Amino acid sequence: xxxxxxxxxxxxxxxxxxxxxxxxxxxxxxxxxxxxxxxxxxxxxxxxxxxxxxxxxxxxxxxxxxxxxxxxxxxxxxxxxxxxxxxxxxxxxxxxxxxxxxxxxxxxxxxxxxxxxxxxxxxxxxxxxxxxxxxxxxxxxxxxxxxxxxxxxxxxxxxxxxxxxxxxxxxxxxxxxxxxxxxxxxxxxxxxxxxxxxxxxxxxxxxxxxxxxxxxxxxxxxxxxxxxxxxxxxxxxxxxxxxxxxxxxxxxxxxxxxxxxxxxxxxxxxxxxxxxxxxxxxxxxxxxxxxxxxxxxxxxxxxxxxxxxxxxxxxxxxxxxxxxxxxxxxxxxxxxxxxxxxxxxxxxxxxxxxxxxxxxxxxxxxxxxxxxxxxxxxxxxxxxxxxxxxxxxxxxxxxxxxxxxxxxxxxxxxxxxxxxxxxxxxxxxxxxxxxxxxxxxxxxxxxxxxxxxx
Numbered sequence: 001x002x003x004x005x006x007x008x009x010x011x012x013x014x015x016x017x018x019x020x021x022x023x024x025x026x027x028x029x030x031x032x033x034x035x036x037x038x039x040x041x042x043x044x045x046x047x048x049x050x051x052x053x054x055x056x057x058x059x060x061x062x063x064x065x066x067x068x069x070x071x072x073x074x075x076x077x078x079x080x081x082x083x084x085x086x087x088x089x090x091x092x093x094x095x096x097x098x099x100x101x102x103x104x105x106x107x108x109x110x111x112x113x114x115x116x117x118x119x120x121x122x123x124x125x126x127x128x129x130x131x132x133x134x135x136x137x138x139x140x141x142x143x144x145x146x147x148x149x150x151x152x153x154x155x156x157x158x159x160x161x162x163x164x165x166x167x168x169x170x171x172x173x174x175x176x177x178x179x180x181x182x183x184x185x186x187x188x189x190x191x192x193x194x195x196x197x198x199x200x201x202x203x204x205x206x207x208x209x210x211x212x213x214x215x216x217x218x219x220x221x222x223x224x225x226x227x228x229x230x231x232x233x234x235x236x237x238x239x240x241x242x243x244x245x246x247x248x249x250x251x252x253x254x255x256x257x258x259x260x261x262x263x264x265x266x267x268x269x270x271x272x273x274x275x276x277x278x279x280x281x282x283x284x285x286x287x288x289x290x291x292x293x294x295x296x297x298x299x300x301x302x303x304x305x306x307x308x309x310x311x312x313x314x315x316x317x318x319x320x321x322x323x324x325x326x327x328x329x330x331x332x333x334x335x336x337x338x339x340x341x342x343x344x345x346x347x348x349x350x351x352x353x354x355x356x357x358x359x360x361x362x363x364x365x366x367x368x369x370x371x372x373x374x375x376x377x378x379x380x381x382x383x384x385x386x387x388x389x390x391x392x393x394x395x396x397x398x399x400x401x402x403x404x405x406x407x408x409x410x411x412x413x414x415x416x417x418x419x420x421x422x423x424x425x426x427x428x429x430x431x432x433x434x435x436x437x438x439x440x441x442x443x444x445x446x447x448x449x450x451x452x453x454x
Contacts, residue, residue, distance in 0.1 A: 016058060019049040019094070031091055034076030034083050035136070036311035037379055044089045047073075051094035053200040056168040060198075063088040063443070071446040072198055075114050075138025079313040079374075080413050082446045090198060092140070100125060104206060106163060111140050111200040118204075119295035128209035128265075128294045130155040133245065133346070135298030136305060140202065145193045145410030145448050146362055148370055150212060150263035150297065153240035153350030159190040159362060160355055161205040167197040170443040174200075188434035191361030191424075193409060193448035196438040212297050213271040214263040217278055217287035221256040221333070224248065227282045228326045231260050234277050235321075240350030241266025242274050246321070248329060249304060250339035262289070263297065309340065310379040310386070314393040315411040316403040317368045321345065325369075325400060332373075332396040337388040340376035343396070345369050362409075363425040370408055373397055409448045421451035 021028040023043055031047040045068065048059045063070040069087030076083045083089070092112030098121040100107050107129060109118055116135030122128050130151040132142050139158070147158020155161060164178035167185065175197075177186040188196050219227045228246055235244040247259035262278045264271040268291070275289050318325050329343055348368045357365045373396050375389035397403070406423030407416070421428050428451040435442075435450060 016048065016055065019051070019055075021047040021049070032084055032089070033307065034073070034078070034081065035305065035307050036079040036081065036376070037308050038081035038084055043086070044071075044084055045087055047089040047091050049091040049094045050200075053166060053168050053174045055094075056090055056092075056198050056200055057172050057174065059088055059090045060168060060170065060172055060443070069446070070443055072194055072444070074112055074141045075136060077134070077137045078141065079311045079411070082414070082448070085446050092138075092198075092200070095200060098122075100127070100206065101203070106203045107206050109139050109202045109204060111198065111202070113139050115139055115142065116295060116298055119293065119298055122206065122209075123293040123295050126208065126210050127206045129204045129206060130158045130161045131294075131298070132158070133261075133298065134301050134305065135295065136302075139204075140199045141194070141410070143202065143204075144189055144191070144199065146191065146408060148346035148348065148408075150214070150243045151207065151265055152346075152348060152352045153243055154265055155205075155207050156351040156355060157362065158204075159360060160352065162190055162202060163205055164203040165189060165199050166201040167199050169197045170439040170441065184434055185438060188361060188431060188438070191409070191427075192431050192434065192450065195435055195444050195447040195450055197444070209265060209294060210268065211291045212263050212265055212294055213268065213275055213289060213291050214261065214297055214300075215287050215289040216300055217260045217262075217281070217289075218251075218285045219258040219260065219282045220285060221248070221258055223282040224258045224330045224333070225326055227258050227260065228321075228329065229323065230281045231278065232321050232326070234274075235262075235347070238274055239266065239270075241270075243347045243349075244278075245347075246329075246345045247342060248333040249342035252303075254339040256333050256336075257285070261300070304342070306340075306376070309376045310389075311374065311376040312390045312393045313375070313411055314373040314397040315407040316371050316373075316397050316400050317348075317364060317406070317408065318371060318400060318402055319366075319368055319404060320402075321369045322402070324402060325371075328396070328399045328401075332392075332399060335392070337375070337385075337392050338377050340374075340378075341389070341392060342374050344372040344374065346372065357425070358427060361424055361427045361431050363423065363427050364404065364406070368404060371397075371400065371403075372408075372411065412449050414446075414449055417449050417452040420449040424451060
């Protein structure tokens, strides 16, 4: 493999030489560090840290000429380890530039930029993009698969706000795609993930945002059922500018707790009226509601994000967070095998629900609640730990009797092609057609799962 990297550096430019990492080179371990420890112990042959679209072209040529698997690492915040493969890893960590374009209506985002990188530039201008709830997530991966977050009711999914993208295709071409240029590629990117090329730059719609009004409100686990029921009633009556997350997780001592995270992105004059009742859901242990920047909001869950742990995730969508769902939530937390297990909800409403189901591959355009089931643990090579956590996550998903078909594509395992088909629904055939057109050899096989061609 050292010969491979030397050949690549000579053939495609000596400037790549100090940005190619092999298992025996300094910087390699940092280059393959991602949020969730991969289930497979395989290690990439080469990681190429790209700074331009031309660098990505070179990496694709190397993978093709040496017949090696290829994957793309952006934020590396993916439980299934899709960022790494036993071949060539395109690391977009050298492409984290963010700039607001003239007119303050668009922001250009590098393919390796994190949500926190974007907020650092947009916050001082009192602007924001529709992003997620965690700052360390890569904007490209979040956007191409969906992108739930606090702006969803007012602005839609992250993918609904993608206006243009620079993409390096499987055949090495660099194209710019938008509604008028390569429109079928643009359609497929907004929900089909990284299955069609490597996005090296994006343009997102900017929204006015003088600040978010939010806070992490902690209630006792013994009051979970009543707190969640009361919060759900408030949420259902709220306007598009209000979004609420529910979290059942362990506190620093390992004891379970209920966390309610309301967020208001509308007129500040109305925010207090809608948010104040969330402070009175039960016995408030800690937390308050205050004006904060989007960057501060994105950092709220930093303490819960521990890198390098073995992680299993499941996902499902509920038509409503009703009494049955609340009971399943509470019951699952009571039998969690370790403090690394947690349950998180994300709302889907308002602007996101008003998009036609065939406007993008993301077909589930009705109001719903996304449930994220996380089972993380310190890996000591104990098969019993693996089994206990994976079974808990799966059985928790199966306990939601009213769950809609499919699941959030960004969180599905590679093998879940049947659930992917249910998620994309009537858009499946068109999506597979785009895959055949833009990546007929399935070079980008490590992306989020698509429906089976059969």
